[in-house]
Amino acid sequence: MASLRLASLRMRVLVVEDERAIADFVGRGLESEGFAVTCVHDGTDGEALALTGRFDLLIIDLMLPGRTGMEILDSFRKMDSVTPVILLTAKADIPDRVAGLDGGASDYMTKPFAFEELAARVRAHLRQPGQETATILKVGGLELNLLRRTVSRDGDPINLSAREFELLSFLMRHPGQVLSREQLLNGVWGYDYDPGTNVVGVYIAYLRRKLAVEGADDLIETLRSVGYRLREEA
Ligand code: CA
16 A cells, blocks of 8 residues: 555645744644644745645735735736635734735734634635535544544544544545554654554554444454454444
């Protein structure tokens, strides 16, 4: 099996912001919400990346070295009129906001802002018809929403930690397949993780406990010295 990186399943967000504290705050926050985030700190790099078309949503500061946020928005909209763009502005004045929205921005945030509000707007802009279905994985009675970060079994919600969620989404991308410990370690924890660790076994046990339903077989099978397999039937 080709090794599948979880990053490819996530929605990709580009953040163009020269104030590093804000870029880090936004970047780390969105990563913890399950997005794959790329941060750049000047307008020239930001424009070049935006024009690759590799992102599901852009967050762009207005005042940047190199190219301004409005210039990036302008060149991006000539190529792509659909992908959501949220502008960040330090200035609360109305002309800037109007120009931003006239220029094709989907939304704007005035600094300082609470991360929760930005995250809510990001989710709202990505929750478009058609995009939603691509973010839902279903195996038997299990349903996992990559965007909302929710999991349910037979309609009952299950609370998972971030790592448990990533492990389950990896298993759900490969239902019925035997996945080795190394594949799970590479896919969920990353290549630089200590290969001697038993972290996979520990997290499989956590998941089993949380997914368990009275009287039903375990959804995750252990194949001794081979790996693990998620049953396709619930
Ligand atoms: Ca700035």
